[in-house]
Amino acid sequence: MVRQSQSFLSQLYALTDFVFIQLVFLFSWWLKFKSGLIPYENPLPIENYALWSVVYGGIAILLSYFVNFYTPKRKKGFSYELFTIIQVYTISLLILLSFLFIFKELDISRSYLLLFLVNNMLVISFYRYMMKTTLKKLREKGYNKQFVLILGAGSVGKHFYSNLIQHPDLGYEVVGFLDDFLVKHESGFDTFKPILGKVDELEDILQKLLIDEVIIALPLNAHRKYGRIIGICEKAGVKTLIIPDYFDFLPSRPYFDNFAGIPLINVRDIPLDEFRNRFLKRAFDIIFSLAAIFITSPLLILIAIGVKLTSPGQIIFKQERVGLNRRTFMMYKFRSMRVQAENSSDKQWTTADDPRKTKFGSFLRKTSLDELPQFFNVLFGHMSVVGPRPERPYFVEQFKEEIPKYMVKHHIRPGITGWAQASGLRGDTSIEDRIKHDIFYIENWSFLFDIKIIWRTIINGFVNKNAY
Structure with missing residues (x-):
């Protein structure tokens, strides 16, 4: 549902992280060797430090990808991000020190590297917090809002709706429901999110209302309708996503596998299978x-x-x-x-x-x-x-x-x-x-x-x- 936007955000975070690391390098260089605030003796040329700054930035970005730091974790607060930033940038510096030892760069100032590390953690944490807060406020004000129609007002649809309204910062708004067995107000939903009609009326609804995504939350016995529903959505240029009626049996992060050309749902997603x-x-x-x-x-x-x-x-x-x-x-x-x-x-x-x-x-x-x-x-x-x-x-x-x-x-x-x-x-x-x-x-x-x-x-x- 949010894969494309989150992929863009991940790439943006990685690029911005790298840029900030290089800016912090310049600031730390000035603070250590040019400001006169910290004593020093015979520093190496800035070019020597610049090379290792680029290496450090590459290590930090790769390590961030490796530990899925750029993968969105909506249930995690900023404290989780802060803890991960400290870990990633500290381990990156330890790896950099190993490279310096291997390449016999013994004259690089260790006190400068410590200053560089602390400044990196402070700056990255601050800009991450500001970006997270700004995106949340923009989405709450309605910018880049995506309109969602849910097919099925039973337990699955109700569960999805209840979860979605707890995350207004994601920028999704449910315009209503389609259901064959319930009528308006019977499902106990907010009156502002009505049951607009039956599932067979989907094509007319898509023509009348601005819908970005359709969520299929129908029971298993409605499986025969899926082909027609997906065909109508694709004809209208609307994205379709399916919530399986058996989602309670799935892990927190299920994913599709492929065996002999057949897609399979992996019921237990285990990172250590990789x-x-x-x-x-x-x-x-x-x-x-x-x-x-x-x-x-x-x-x-x-x-x-x-x-x-x-x-x-x-x-x-x-x-x-x-x-x-x-x-x-x-x-x-x-x-x-x-x-x-x-x-x-x-x-x-x-x-x-x-x-x-x-x-x-x-x-x-x-x-x-x-x-x-x-x-x-x-x-x-x-x-x-x-x-x-x-x-x-x-x-x-x-x-x-x-x-x-x-x-x-x-x-x-x-x-x-x-x-x-x-x-x-x-x-x-x-x-x-x-x-x-x-x-x-x-x-x-x-x-x-x-x-x-x-x-x-x-x-x-x-x-x-x-x-x-």
Whole structure:
């Protein structure tokens, strides 16, 4: 419905971002080296800096496209844009620093780059806010307004109308409805949005009224009428869009796939189905897990010694879990309980005062240090750093019958931490709420979302009252 206008806005945002980055470069150069407000020593010629300013602008634009920053997110406020701007421009600078190191540009002023980064974030945020506010006010005043006719005044049409009037800034106005079974005022709609007639009167309505788009919101049993409706709309030069009567079963962002020349509706849109996204996430997992293992290696050795000294048995506890595509794998943890009979723990939850735990094991669980060996699971490809937490097969079989959409979590690799855990849903918390968070993560994955979850996990700490 708004794809063409949003595509234009996306391109406009990208071009304007790049222009502003170059203007900020000039301003930062003057502020640092010409204003006399900041001390400096023997700066390089401006041409040296200008080249890397262009490179930085290219990196920022590409990264913005990669994380879908230019894709409109109507339900997100400006705070979301501000957070994304900070992340994108900071990561872009880190990438630029890597290039400077590779090309041995060691004389570029680091204090200038920091000033450049801060000014970029301030200016881009300000102009984005002003543009967003201006567009909203113009559309609310009726500029560039698009007139919409809805076919079907039942539950689907009513739901669409209710959602559309909550977004006056989009510039769409519903002129009325066509319906075969309801008459004016019977549907409970605002009297200013009447039922204008029956669906068969569409051709006459399009000739009498200025209509830009027709929304087909008819029930499934009216499917036979679609061909005639679309033919009438195309003859009148009016765009046609269809809301499927089964939209409640579709994800927040459904899309059409193509198989053997036949269009198919993909019921579960998963960004990680794309190869480039899977490659990026897997590369990050390998680098992050190697770094984590290297950094925590002294701690791993100390914990291993502690486990061995405090109770007899193996240091590493291996337990079967269900992972990607419902395949099982052995998940590693530092042993926090006394040695038990094989599989005896596979059907039991751990409780707060569980007698099976050792004192040292209780400390490991409370601080989540028992999960450090899972970075080896990440390295081996069983898990990801971020993703839904894996569960034991016994409970998976139980939950898939009790919790709606529980098995959706197995469309991606399980993680050491996840959106549910970063939101405080650990241990003895609602399984339903955790699944809702997991599905939201699966459908809205981005690289920056992973970074946000990792950062949130670190900031909130590894100690949790529900972790036992």
